[in-house]
Amino acid sequence: xxxxxxxxxxxxxxxxxxxxxxxxxxxxxxxxxxxxxxxxxxxxxxxxxxxxxxxxxxxxxxxxxxxxxxxxxxxxxxxxxxxxxxxxxxxxxxxxxxxxxxxxxxxxxxxxxxxxxxxxxxxxxxxxxxxxxxxxxxxxxxxxxxxxxxxxxxxxxxxxxxxxxxxxxxxxxxxxxxxxxxxxxxxxxxxxxxxxxxxxxxxxxxxxxxxxxxxxxxxxxxxxxxxxxxxxxxxxxxxxxxxxxxxxxxxxxxxxxxxxxxxxxxxxxxxxxxxxxxxxxxxxxxxxxxxxxxxxxxxxxxxxxxxxxxxxxxxxxxxxxxxxxxxxxxxxxxxxxxxxxxxxxxxxxxxxxxxxxxxxxxxxxxxxxxxxxxxxxxxxxx
Numbered sequence: 001x002x003x004x005x006x007x008x009x010x011x012x013x014x015x016x017x018x019x020x021x022x023x024x025x026x027x028x029x030x031x032x033x034x035x036x037x038x039x040x041x042x043x044x045x046x047x048x049x050x051x052x053x054x055x056x057x058x059x060x061x062x063x064x065x066x067x068x069x070x071x072x073x074x075x076x077x078x079x080x081x082x083x084x085x086x087x088x089x090x091x092x093x094x095x096x097x098x099x100x101x102x103x104x105x106x107x108x109x110x111x112x113x114x115x116x117x118x119x120x121x122x123x124x125x126x127x128x129x130x131x132x133x134x135x136x137x138x139x140x141x142x143x144x145x146x147x148x149x150x151x152x153x154x155x156x157x158x159x160x161x162x163x164x165x166x167x168x169x170x171x172x173x174x175x176x177x178x179x180x181x182x183x184x185x186x187x188x189x190x191x192x193x194x195x196x197x198x199x200x201x202x203x204x205x206x207x208x209x210x211x212x213x214x215x216x217x218x219x220x221x222x223x224x225x226x227x228x229x230x231x232x233x234x235x236x237x238x239x240x241x242x243x244x245x246x247x248x249x250x251x252x253x254x255x256x257x258x259x260x261x262x263x264x265x266x267x268x269x270x271x272x273x274x275x276x277x278x279x280x281x282x283x284x285x286x287x288x289x290x291x292x293x294x295x296x297x298x299x300x301x302x303x304x305x306x307x308x309x310x311x312x313x314x315x316x317x318x319x320x321x322x323x324x325x326x327x328x329x330x331x332x333x334x335x336x337x338x339x340x341x342x343x344x345x346x347x348x349x350x351x352x353x354x355x356x357x358x359x360x361x362x363x364x365x366x367x368x369x370x371x372x373x374x375x376x377x378x379x380x381x382x
C-alpha cells in the first residue's frame with residue numbers, strides 16, 4: 001500500500017527543505033490565521049494501515065492561506081485529524097513501512113538536485129524527522145520496505161539501503177538504463193527499470209541491466225511507447241504500466257505487464273482504454289496490487305478498473321457517485337474500506353477531496369479540515 005506515485009499529484013513539483021513545522025490539532029499556543037479555520041484541505045495522496053489509521057498529503061486550497069503542504073493523520077477512521085504543515089517542503093510520495101509507520105519523499109523548496117526522506121508518523125515520534133538527504137537521479141524516488149528492518153530507496157542513479165528501518169543508510173551508484181522512466185529495487189541487489197524498450201532487470205545492485213526476456217512486444221502497431229510505473233509485492237511479483245500511442249489511428253492505450261515469478265515469465269493484460277487526445281496521461285494513472293488482484297484508476301470518464309490474475313481482461317468498477325467531473329485518483333487499500341482522492345470542478349475551480357467507499361463504486365466525501373487552534377514545532381534531523 002505504499003506506492004503512491006508522486007507524478008500523479010499535478011500541483012506538486014520537485015523542489016523542497018523542512019525548516020519548521022506547524023502541527024494542527026495537537027494543542028499548544030494558537031498561531032494560525034483564523035481564515036484557515038474549518039478550511040477543507042485539498043488532498044493529493046492517501047494511504048491506510050488499518051480501517052482506523054488513515055494518512056493523507058495535501059495543501060490549503062488557493063485563496064485560503066499560504067498553500068503550504070499538509071500531512072494528516074486520523075486514528076478513528078477519518079472522523080478527526082491531526083494536521084502537520086510542512087514548511088519549505090514540496091512532498092512527492094507517501095509510504096508505509098512494515099511497522100505501520102508513515103514516510104514521505106520530498107525536496108527542499110527551490111532545489112532541483114536534492115531530495116529528503118522524512119519519517120512523518122511513527123510510534124513515539126513526536127513530529128516529523130528527516131532520515132536521509134539524497135541526490136536526485138533520473139527517476140522519481142521509489143521506496144520499498146522489506147522484512148527485518150530493510151528499506152531500499154532507488155532514484156535512477158543510486159540505490160540507498162538501510163538495515164535498521166531507515167535510521168542509517170548506505171548508497172551505491174547505479175549504471176544508466178537508456179531513457180529510463182521508472183526504477184524500483186526489491187532487494188539491495190535485485191531491481192527493475194522501465195524504458196520505452198521494455199522492462200529491465202538487475203541482479204547485481206544496478207551495475208548491469210538485462211532486458212527481460214519473454215516480454216510481449218510493446219512496439220507492435222504503435223508509433224510511440226513511454227514507461228509509466230512499477231508496482232511490486234515481495235520479491236517475485238511485479239506489475240509494469242506503460243503508455244502507448246497507435247501508429248494507425250493515434251489512439252492512446254496503457255499496456256500492463258505482470259510477473260509473479262521474478263521475471264521467469266510475463267502475462268500481458270488487456271491494455272487499459274485511453275483515447276485520442278490524452279497527451280501521454282500516465283501522470284494521472286495509478287496501479288494498485290491487493291489481495292484480490294490489480295486495480296487501475298484512469299483520468300476523466302475512464303474510471304476505475306479491476307483485474308484478477310490469471311484473467312487478463314479488466315472489469316470496469318465505475319466512477320464516483322457524487323458531484324460533477326469526479327475522478328478517482330488513488331485508493332490505497334483493497335481490504336476493509338477503500339480510501340481515495342476524488343476531484344471535482346466548479347465555480348471556484350478544481351478541488352480534490354478525501355473519499356471513502358465500501359465497494360469502489362459508491363463514494364462518500366470525508367472532510368479533512370484545519371482545526372481552530374493549531375500549534376508550532378521545529379523540524380528535527382534524524
